[in-house]
Amino acid sequence: KWEELYGANPSERSLSLRLAGIIERAYQQTGQRVVILVDEYDKPMLQAIGNEALQREFRNMLKPFYGVLKTLDGCIKFALLTGVTKFGKISVFSDLNNLDDxxxxxxxxxxxxxxxxxxxxxxxxxxxxxxxxxxxxxxxxxxxxxxxxxxxxxxxxxxxxxxxxxxxxxxxxxxxxxxxxxxxxxxxxxxxxxxxxxxxxxxxxxxxxxxxxxxxxxxxxxxxxxxxxxxxxxxxxxxxxxxxxxxxxxxxxxxxxxxxLVPFYTRLSKVEAPFEIQKFVKELRAGDVDSFFSRLRSFFADTPYELVSDLELHYQNVLFIIYKLLGFYVNAERHTSDGRIDLVLQTDRFIYVMEFKLDGTAEEAMAQINEKGYAQPFEKDSRQLFKIGVNFSNKTRNIEKWIVEKQS
Structure with missing residues (x-):
């Protein structure tokens, strides 16, 4: 449409030459410098993430296209480019030095x-x-x-x-x-x-x-x-x-x-996940610890992609997702530094203090709760307190055992 309006040159075959021709003729014919607005400049690059050959092809096409902004600086009044990411200065815009980020x-x-x-x-x-x-x-x-x-x-x-x-x-x-x-x-x-x-x-x-x-x-x-x-x-x-x-x-x-994230890190689909979370929250609110951990086991079972060398990280990531999801409905707090509690979940009636071990024992996890005094801040609280030690097994790639101590 712009070429119909301002004319075209048969020698301008590439996208960059066609853009340059339009800008130059628009300026010459109107006597006014051109305003250029580009939205989502990075869409092709985002679509090609993980495909280096396609990224390189897109980059080689876009680089001279945007390079026109430099070569025809005198014909351009103003340009605004927006996008999600900054593939820009090093790759797509490497020919430009007149952009202000x-x-x-x-x-x-x-x-x-x-x-x-x-x-x-x-x-x-x-x-x-x-x-x-x-x-x-x-x-x-x-x-x-x-x-x-x-x-x-x-x-x-x-x-x-x-x-x-x-x-x-x-x-x-x-x-x-x-x-x-x-x-x-x-x-x-x-x-x-x-x-x-x-x-x-x-x-x-x-x-x-x-x-x-x-x-x-x-x-x-x-x-x-x-x-x-x-x-x-x-x-x-x-x-x-x-x-x-x-x-x-x-x-x-x-x-x-x-x-x-749930379908990428657990066996649950996008449709199933909300119902499972609802059940988790109901079990916490009812003080049903065994049902909660039986359900948690299912989150680790039959994961959708192979995890061998990164099993421990996967285990930590699933726990992170679980506690974040629960945190939208109950008071959830998680620490991972040495000497600090792993997870605390609080409802209106119950407080759960949990410690997780990998290839240790549930008994060791419980001993750590007691030795480190993790439950002490909550001992004067009127709600019922649960101390829970959990062990995750590398061999079974799942929760191996949990033990519970109730404290009134």
Missing amino acids: ISMRNTYVEICGVSEREIHENLEAELHEFAEAQELTYEALCSRLKENYDGYHFTHNSIGIYNPFSLLNAFKYKEISNYWFETGTPTYLVELLKRNHYDLERMAHVQTDADVLNSIYGDEDPIPVIFQSGYLTIKGYDKEFGLYRLGFPNREVEEGFIKF
């Missing part, structure tokens, strides 16, 4: 989202209608919206940004749901995690620096792509060392991402 600039933090100020300035009446529809107080609704959709930080010391897609759908339907996560599935991210044998526990509180956050996709570390894709965001900043602490931005992303 504004991804982590405080001045632009509100450019791609909605701030709390904007919500109250523009949607105050709708907030009250929404609260009434949900039978919540105005304050409670604002808190729910913040918990589910706020929390994006694109640089340190910046205001939180709400996901506009989810926020506006919530107002449209007057329902709080996982709107954004349902628009796409991050299969390529899970492939990265699996290929890198990544410890999921680290993902929830990883620390890194700006160079890593701004790096292009590589086999060494999946974190930059996960951060750039919006599944992790900046939660804190150590100015002295220039280190960023990352975490899930909000409940919508955390819950959606963890639930998405």
Whole structure:
């Protein structure tokens, strides 16, 4: 259509030459410099993750295409390119030195989202209608919206940004749901995690620096792509060392991402998982420890891909997924450092203090709970306390035994 409007040259056969011709003729014919907007510049590269030959082919096609932005700088007034990831500067945009990366600039933090100020300035009446529809107080609704959709930080010391897609759908339907996560599935991210044998526990509180956050996709570390894709965001900043602490931005992303992981790390399908989690939670709320651990055994059985050298990591990753899923419905806390408790789950009636061993014994796990005094902080609590020692067997690739001590 642009060539119909501004003309074409038969010698311009490649995409890059055709783009250059259009830009140049548009400028010459109108006397006005051109504005160029590119959305999802990285879509071909994302689709080719794991296929190096195809990535190289795409890169070789895109590099001269975007190189036009440099060669015709005098014909261009303004250009804005957006994408999920930064394959950019080293590969696709390696010919360009006139781009200004504004991804982590405080001045632009509100450019791609909605701030709390904007919500109250523009949607105050709708907030009250929404609260009434949900039978919540105005304050409670604002808190729910913040918990589910706020929390994006694109640089340190910046205001939180709400996901506009989810926020506006919530107002449209007057329902709080996982709107954004349902628009796409991050299969390529899970492939990265699996290929890198990544410890999921680290993902929830990883620390890194700006160079890593701004790096292009590589086999060494999946974190930059996960951060750039919006599944992790900046939660804190150590100015002295220039280190960023990352975490899930909000409940919508955390819950959606963890639930998405289930079929990749357990035998359960996406359809089965919610029902299993419901049963887990009901068993915890009822104090039915044996049923809970029998069900937990099934999470480790018949895993969908072979794990030999990484069995211990897989075991840790499944436990991480379980405790995260349970944490959306009960109070869950997990520590993995030496000398600290493995898992605490709390309901309105019960407290569960659990210690897990790999190729040890359930008795050793229980002894550690007692020797280290893991249950002491809860001994004055009115709820019933369960101390549970669990052993995971390398041989059977599953939970071998658990023992329970009840404390009234």
